[in-house]
Amino acid sequence: MSVAEKLVITPEMLDLASRLDEFKGSWRAVGALPRRQLQDLKERAYADDILAAVRFSRLSITERKVHKIISSRTSFEPVSPSERLADSYRACTARLEEGCLSMDLNVDSICELHRILMAPVAGEGEVGTCVSEVLEGSLAALCQWSAETLRHRSLHPLLVVSIFCASFVAMHPFKDGNDLLACLLQRWLHLKNGYAFVAYAPLTAMLLAECPAFSAPRDGLTPIQILRREMQLSSANPTEEPNWQPWILFYFNVLTKAAGILKDRLEREEDLFASQPELSMQILVQARARGRVTLRDMVESTGVSRNTLKEHFKSLVDEGRLAMHGKGRGVWYSLG
Numbered sequence: 195m196s197v198a199e200k201l202v203i204t205p206e207m208l209d210l211a212s213r214l215d216e217f218k219g220s221w222r223a224v225g226a227l228p229r230r231q232l233q234d235l236k237e238r239a240y241a242d243d244i245l246a247a248v249r250f251s252r253l254s255i256t257e258r259k260v261h262k263i264i265s266s267r268t269s270f271e272p273v274s275p276s277e278r279l280a281d282s283y284r285a286c287t288a289r290l291e292e293g294c295l296s297m298d299l300n301v302d303s304i305c306e307l308h309r310i311l312m313a314p315v316a317g318e319g320e321v322g323t324c325v326s327e328v329l330e331g332s333l334a335a336l337c338q339w340s341a342e343t344l345r346h347r348s349l350h351p352l353l354v355v356s357i358f359c360a361s362f363v364a365m366h367p368f369k370d371g372n373d374l375l376a377c378l379l380q381r382w383l384h385l386k387n388g389y390a391f392v393a394y395a396p397l398t399a400m401l402l403a404e405c406p407a408f409s410a411p412r413d414g415l416t417p418i419q420i421l422r423r424e425m426q427l428s429s430a431n432p433t434e435e436p437n438w439q440p441w442i443l444f445y446f447n448v449l450t451k452a453a454g455i456l457k458d459r460l461e462r463e464e465d466l467f468a469s470q471p472e473l474s475m476q477i478l479v480q481a482r483a484r485g486r487v488t489l490r491d492m493v494e495s496t497g498v499s500r501n502t503l504k505e506h507f508k509s510l511v512d513e514g515r516l517a518m519h520g521k522g523r524g525v526w527y528s529l530g
Contacts, residue, residue, distance in 0.1 A: 242396035
């Protein structure tokens, strides 16, 4: 690939990349936050991404079910197609985080991830675990170029990841699951290159969401679907390099918006949990994760007495951090 020689980097690209690198640097200080707060931020991003992945696949699932899948981890037994896809997406994300630094970017790794993602949905016997011979060489070349360019830092990592994502989507190496896999791969590459905040930001959800891309809305397609069409059109003439600028600029803007959402969530998180006792924090986490929480929920999850919990619930309502709904035994609470 001769991308570096022909790619025109605009001032706007440089500005966005600089802002993202600045946020990347400031995110290191977030490690000092309580583990529970960080976990809550990550699970919110997980939930956003899984919901988007399921809906992108024309399936339906509730937020409560998604949170159950995330919190249950290995104990959840998916039944419906939407539950199987949500659980396999969670498993694929977990695999990438576990092997973030040790896994190499190559065809075998991509096939392994595709198997984790799609086998529970389509059935083991129906998933192609390898790309076709025709595309295997192209995919191997793309992986080699991306890995070497990232290792030698001959091109900014954000540019490499965006070009890898575009090329993978255009290549379409598997029968199914290419778009979702592209989202997972770009997330992995960001983490592998030090952009740790991506694990806490709803980047995949934004890439898969129905919204205008490049310059104007087109046919109700998602950014990933538009990307595939643009790349297929530009690759129709093999003698010319694709025009990367529209996609890269759009991708950088999506990254910047995802970082902005994370920053806003972090500020609200700090305000929400400011100077709260551990038990009150647990109540707030439950209310945020599930959308609602009851006294009975907290008795079951914490083992603390009803009277002690009532005091914490009352304090949180008085402070405006929780809102009470219903009466008597039907009382439940949401974030204020």
